[in-house]
Amino acid sequence: MPDLQIEDLHVRFSGVVALNGVSMEIREGEIFSLVGPNGSGKTTLFNCVSGFVKPHHGTICYGGLDLLSQPPHRIIDAGISRTFQNLQNVPYMTILDNVLLGNHSRIDNWETVRRWLSRDQRESEEQAVLKVLDFLGLANYEQKYLSGQPYGIQKLVEVARSLVSRPKLVLIDEPAAGMNDQETMEIAKIITEIRDDLGITVLVVEHDMSLVMSISDRVCVLDSGNIVTVGNPDEVKEHPDVISAFLGEGAVA
Amino acid sequence: MKSRYADENLSWIAPLVLLVIAIPFLIRGVTFSYRYYLYVLNIAGIYTILAVGLDILSGYTGLISLGHAGFFAIGAYTSAVLVDQAGIPFGLSLIITPIITGFFGLVVGFPALRVSGMYLGLTTMGFGFIARRLIIALRAWTEGSAGLEVSNPVLFGFEFASDWANYFLIFTFVVAVVVVARRVMNSKIGRAFMAIRDSERAAEAAGVNLTRYKLLAFFMSAVLAGLAGVLFAHTMRFISTDHFDILLSIYFIIMILVGGVGSIYGAVLGSVFIVLLDFLLIPAFKDWMALFVAIEVADIQSLIFGLIMFLFIIFQPMGLYGVWLKMRIYWKLFPFNPKKRFT
Numbered sequence: 001m002p003d004l005q006i007e008d009l010h011v012r013f014s015g016v017v018a019l020n021g022v023s024m025e026i027r028e029g030e031i032f033s034l035v036g037p038n039g040s041g042k043t044t045l046f047n048c049v050s051g052f053v054k055p056h057h058g059t060i061c062y063g064g065l066d067l068l069s070q071p072p073h074r075i076i077d078a079g080i081s082r083t084f085q086n087l088q089n090v091p092y093m094t095i096l097d098n099v100l101l102g103n104h105s106r107i108d109n110w111e112t113v114r115r116w117l118s119r120d121q122r123e124s125e126e127q128a129v130l131k132v133l134d135f136l137g138l139a140n141y142e143q144k145y146l147s148g149q150p151y152g153i154q155k156l157v158e159v160a161r162s163l164v165s166r167p168k169l170v171l172i173d174e175p176a177a178g179m180n181d182q183e184t185m186e187i188a189k190i191i192t193e194i195r196d197d198l199g200i201t202v203l204v205v206e207h208d209m210s211l212v213m214s215i216s217d218r219v220c221v222l223d224s225g226n227i228v229t230v231g232n233p234d235e236v237k238e239h240p241d242v243i244s245a246f247l248g249e250g251a252v253a
Numbered sequence: 254m255k256s257r258y259a260d261e262n263l264s265w266i267a268p269l270v271l272l273v274i275a276i277p278f279l280i281r282g283v284t285f286s287y288r289y290y291l292y293v294l295n296i297a298g299i300y301t302i303l304a305v306g307l308d309i310l311s312g313y314t315g316l317i318s319l320g321h322a323g324f325f326a327i328g329a330y331t332s333a334v335l336v337d338q339a340g341i342p343f344g345l346s347l348i349i350t351p352i353i354t355g356f357f358g359l360v361v362g363f364p365a366l367r368v369s370g371m372y373l374g375l376t377t378m379g380f381g382f383i384a385r386r387l388i389i390a391l392r393a394w395t396e397g398s399a400g401l402e403v404s405n406p407v408l409f410g411f412e413f414a415s416d417w418a419n420y421f422l423i424f425t426f427v428v429a430v431v432v433v434a435r436r437v438m439n440s441k442i443g444r445a446f447m448a449i450r451d452s453e454r455a456a457e458a459a460g461v462n463l464t465r466y467k468l469l470a471f472f473m474s475a476v477l478a479g480l481a482g483v484l485f486a487h488t489m490r491f492i493s494t495d496h497f498d499i500l501l502s503i504y505f506i507i508m509i510l511v512g513g514v515g516s517i518y519g520a521v522l523g524s525v526f527i528v529l530l531d532f533l534l535i536p537a538f539k540d541w542m543a544l545f546v547a548i549e550v551a552d553i554q555s556l557i558f559g560l561i562m563f564l565f566i567i568f569q570p571m572g573l574y575g576v577w578l579k580m581r582i583y584w585k586l587f588p589f590n591p592k593k594r595f596t
Contacts (some may be wrong), residue, residue, distance in 0.1 A: 050458055074462040088455035090447050092515060101444045105460030116436045161459065 001061030009058035011211035018044040033212045036222035042205040054185035079168035083158045103162030169201040291416040297528035298423040304508045308520040310532025314470040315450030320377035323384030326480020326497035333403045351479035358475025362468045365506025398495030419488040522573040
C-alpha cells in the first residue's frame with residue numbers, strides 16, 4: 001500500500017528554520033490539505049517531497065522507496081507529480097505540448113526516434129493528453145498557445161500536466177490562488193474528481209479555508225515549521241491551538 | 254473536419270524541394286554571372302545548417318553561445334586534415350567529423366550545467382578563442398594562420414568541382430537538416446528543451462534530466478556546426494583561421510535573432526536574409542551610401558547589421574518568421590482585420 005510517510009523532517013535555510021521535525025503520513029486515496037500562514041513551511045515540504053530541497057534530517061518514504069535518495073527528475077517515476085504555486089509553464093508552446101511535457105518520462109525514447117520516420121507523428125502520444133484535457137474541461141483548447149490565455153486556464157493546464165503521466169499521488173500547490181469564486185468552486189470539483197474518478201491521492205496546499213474544509217479528508221495545520229494539529233476538518237476547526245494561532249485569542253468567544 | 258492532432262502538414266515539402274532544385278536553373282536563365290549567385294546561395298545554405306544548430310541551442314534550450322565559429326572551425330579543419338592528410342574519403346568524413354565536433358560540444362556543455370545567461374555567453378566566447386588558437390598552434394597539420402587548401406568533395410566517385418554541383422550537395426543537406434530538426438523539435442526532445450528554457454523546475458518535475466538534455470542540446474548543435482564546417486571547407490576549398498573569429502559567431506546570433514528565435518524556419522529565413530544582404534545588397538549600395546554617410550566603406554556592413562538587429566529586437570522580436578505568421582493571420586481573416594494585429 002503506497003502511503004507517503006514523512007518522518008522527522010528538518011530543513012533550515014541559513015538560520016531560518018523552515019521545517020522543524022515534521023512527521024506525517026498521507027494515506028492512499030485521501031485528499032490531504034496543508035494549511036498555515038505564509039512562511040510556515042508548506043511549500044518547503046512540497047519541495048522536499050519532489051526532491052528540489054534536500055532536508056538536513058529526516059526521511060520521506062513512498063511505497064517502500066526512499067524519495068530523498070532520488071534526484072528531482074526521478075520522482076515522477078515513483079508516481080508523484082506536482083504543480084507549482086507560481087505558474088511554471090512554457091508560454092510559447094501549445095497547450096497540447098505543455099501537457100505532453102508532463103508525459104515526458106512515460107514516452108519511450110526509441111518509439112520517439114521511430115516516429116521521426118513515420119507519417120503519423122504523435123497521434124498515440126496525444127490520445128492520453130486529450131483525455132486529460134476533456135476531463136478538466138479544456139477540450140478544444142489544445143491547439144492554442146499558452147501565452148495570452150487567462151490565468152485560470154494556465155493553472156488548469158498545469159494541473160493537466162501533472163495528471164497526464166497517471167501518477168498515484170499528485171501535489172497541488174495553491175490551486176485557488178488568484179482565482180475568482182466560480183473558478184475556485186470549479187477547482188474544488190476537479191480536485192474531488194481527481195480522487196474519485198482517477199483514484200489519485202491528492203496533497204494540496206491552500207489558503208482558501210472554505211475550499212480546504214469542503215474537500216479535505218484530513219487537514220494538517222503548520223505554523224513556523226511545526227505541526228499544530230492533524231485531523232479531519234471539523235476537529236481542526238475546533239482545535240484551540242488553531243483558533244488562537246489563526247484567529248487570535250479572543251475569537252473563541 | 255480539422256484534425257485535432259499536431260501532425261505536420263507535409264504537402265508543402267514536395268513543392269519546396271522542386272523550388273530548391275529549380276532555383277539554380279532560374280538564376281542561370283536570368284543572369285550571366287549566375288556562378289556568383291550560386292556561390293552566395295551555397296554560403297547561405299551552409300550557414301543555414303549552422304543557424305539551425307544554433308537555434309536548437311540558443312533559441313530552443315535558451316543556452317546562449319557566442320562560440321559557434323569555434324565549432325564551425327573545428328569541423329572545417331578536422332575534415333580538411335582527415336581527408337587530405339589522413340586519406341579518409343569525404344563521405345566518411347561527413348559522418349565522423351560532425352561526431353568529433355559533437356564531442357567538443359559536450360566538453361563545452363559541461364560548464365553550461367553550472368553557469369547561465371551572460372556568463373555562459375562569455376564561457377562559449379572563450380571557447381571560440383581557444384579553438385582558433387588551438388588550430389593555429391597545431392601548425393604541423395593546419396599550416397597555422399596561413400590557411401589551408403582543401404580538396405573538392407568526392408562522393409561515390411563523383412567529384413563536386415563547381416558551385417553548380419556544390420549547390421545540390423549543400424542543399425540536399427539543408428533540406429534534410431530542416432526536416433529532421435523540425436521533427437526532433439516536435440517530439441519529446443524539443444519539448445524538454447523548451448521547458449528547460451522557460452522553467453527548469455517544471456522540466457525537472459516532469460521528469461526531464463537537466464544534465465542529459467542540456468548536454469544533448471550542445472551535442473546536437475555542435476554536430477550541425479561540424480557538418481556545416483565540413484561542407485564549408487570542401488566547397489570553398491580554402492579555409493583560414495581569420496574567417497572563424499568572434500564576429501562570425503555574432504553574425505550567427507544576428508541570423509537567428511532576425512529570423513525569429515525558437516523556430517527552425519526562422520533560422521532558415523534569417524540566415525538566407527542576412528547572407529543575401531551581406532553579399533548582394535550591401536555591395537550594391539556601399540559606394541552610394543558612402544556619399545551620404547561620412548563613414549569608411551568597410552564599416553558600412555557593421556553599421557547595417559547593428560541597425561538591423563537593433564530594429565528587429567525593438568519592432569519585430571519574433572523575427573521574420575513572426576512576420577510570416579502575422580501575415581497568415583491577416584489573410585485568413587481578410588476583410589475583418591483588426592488593424593492592430595498587423596504591426
